[in-house]
Amino acid sequence: MKKTKDENTEEQILEAAKNVFQSKGMDGARMQEIADKAGINKAMLHYYYRSKQQLFEAVFKNAFSLLAPQLSAVLNDDSSIEDKVKNFTSNYISFIVKHPYLPNFIIQELNRNPDFILKLKDNPSFPNLEKFKIQVNYEVENGIIKPISAEQLFINILALNIFPFVAKPLIMAFTKADDDAYKTLIEDRKTEVANFIINSIKHV
Amino acid sequence: MKKTKDENTEEQILEAAKNVFQSKGMDGARMQEIADKAGINKAMLHYYYRSKQQLFEAVFKNAFSLLAPQLSAVLNDDSSIEDKVKNFTSNYISFIVKHPYLPNFIIQELNRNPDFILKLKDNPSFPNLEKFKIQVNYEVENGIIKPISAEQLFINILALNIFPFVAKPLIMAFTKADDDAYKTLIEDRKTEVANFIINSIKHV
DNA sequence: AAATTTATTAACCATTTGGTTAAACCATTC
DNA sequence: GAATGGTTTAACCAAATGGTTAATAAATTT
Numbered sequence: 001m002k003k004t005k006d007e008n009t010e011e012q013i014l015e016a017a018k019n020v021f022q023s024k025g026m027d028g029a030r031m032q033e034i035a036d037k038a039g040i041n042k043a044m045l046h047y048y049y050r051s052k053q054q055l056f057e058a059v060f061k062n063a064f065s066l067l068a069p070q071l072s073a074v075l076n077d078d079s080s081i082e083d084k085v086k087n088f089t090s091n092y093i094s095f096i097v098k099h100p101y102l103p104n105f106i107i108q109e110l111n112r113n114p115d116f117i118l119k120l121k122d123n124p125s126f127p128n129l130e131k132f133k134i135q136v137n138y139e140v141e142n143g144i145i146k147p148i149s150a151e152q153l154f155i156n157i158l159a160l161n162i163f164p165f166v167a168k169p170l171i172m173a174f175t176k177a178d179d180d181a182y183k184t185l186i187e188d189r190k191t192e193v194a195n196f197i198i199n200s201i202k203h204v
Numbered sequence: 205m206k207k208t209k210d211e212n213t214e215e216q217i218l219e220a221a222k223n224v225f226q227s228k229g230m231d232g233a234r235m236q237e238i239a240d241k242a243g244i245n246k247a248m249l250h251y252y253y254r255s256k257q258q259l260f261e262a263v264f265k266n267a268f269s270l271l272a273p274q275l276s277a278v279l280n281d282d283s284s285i286e287d288k289v290k291n292f293t294s295n296y297i298s299f300i301v302k303h304p305y306l307p308n309f310i311i312q313e314l315n316r317n318p319d320f321i322l323k324l325k326d327n328p329s330f331p332n333l334e335k336f337k338i339q340v341n342y343e344v345e346n347g348i349i350k351p352i353s354a355e356q357l358f359i360n361i362l363a364l365n366i367f368p369f370v371a372k373p374l375i376m377a378f379t380k381a382d383d384d385a386y387k388t389l390i391e392d393r394k395t396e397v398a399n400f401i402i403n404s405i406k407h408v
Numbered sequence: 409a410a411a412t413t414t415a416t417t418a419a420c421c422a423t424t425t426g427g428t429t430a431a432a433c434c435a436t437t438c
Numbered sequence: 439g440a441a442t443g444g445t446t447t448a449a450c451c452a453a454a455t456g457g458t459t460a461a462t463a464a465a466t467t468t
Contacts, residue, residue: 024231024316025229025231025312025316026232027228027229027231027232028230028231028316104311104312104315106374107308107374108229108308108312108315110371110373110374111308111312111370111372111373112228112229112232114373116373117373117374117376117377120377121377126377127378129378129379129380146403148396148400149392151379151389152389152392152393152396152400154378154379155367155368155375155379155389155393156364156397156400158367158374158375159363159364159366159368159371160360160363160364162371163359163362163363163366163367163370164359164363166311166315166367166370167362167363167366168315169311169314169315169318169320169321170310170311170321170362171362172321173321173324173325173330174331174333174358175333175355175358175359176333185355185356185359188353188356189356189359192352192356193360196352196356196360196404196405197404199350199403199404199405200400200401200404201400201403
């Protein structure tokens, strides 16, 4: 069983790196801290992932490949826009509650280095709006939903779902919420957001 | 005229620090780069602002005091919710277009150090939701808008307005927009977002 | 214009940090 | 059980980085 030990160490490194990178970002992360969290020598980090940059990219791609399918699923399934919005909102918020650092990590690092996304775009699992566009246009033309461009609707859906996590400290301060109140606020949004969107676009 | 030269240097430092901190964040910023951008010796940074931390805080407070009044204005004026939403959306987007790094900077740094907001909360210009809450409740009770909590509505307004700037690289990738297309997308949102919100909450 | 205060710089310093190396340690193979 | 090849470590290194200092230059005060 040659592989058990290496894979274990490699996994541990990636897990430790995930924690450190996602909470402190590329610039704030320290290789020594990652090594400590993984319970190994710093040289091991370089043994398995040549450089900080490459370790970071491994973590980043990992993170993105968790998020992307969530988006793609909604964009490509066959349910109505209304059902899509309802399902997505509830599922997505549940998902992020389990991975709270994810959206902020991705957004922050993409802003730090926008070229980074080019590496992701090629990936076949990268979210594609085409089908969603056709569907929105169809429902608009058939009077199921009010006129709106697919892009703007998509941005609105993302914004309403993701922003509350990204701006958590701001929102807690503005609404004077403690951790429990924030949690409740987020929990409420699982239905709140869907209703808000549906109300806005559904033809009466 | 004792002050011309110091104030000039101090200003130049703050301006350079703003550029560097807002695009690279606290951890990614380098004192040397700030000094270079300001066209002065690195020691001057410490002469005017003891440490990197204090220079950063000066920049941060400056940034926040640009944003806060924008929010407070909406929360405290006497117009109807509908007018508030319309005015805010258009004004806010115009404002951010002029200061594109601002929202991301503030959000990123508050996530890095959430205690930071405690220092801001005391400030009398810190946005206060009380009046807005009363107004939302009033309009809900009188059937002007559909039932919604003031907090959730506020979060939705912020999300729809701010998110597209914070997540610019993501949005450009998903919608396959170049810089011009992104600009158009944002420009459209000045009316789009207000309509989206009004549609959702206005009683028919 | 001498004295004094303020602004500015070059050189320096201690620490941190990503990264390397050579040796030791295992586990498997022969 | 010696040889082999992958794994792990301690010690080390060079560069970068925030910060300091002592000396100089420029204003301001007296």
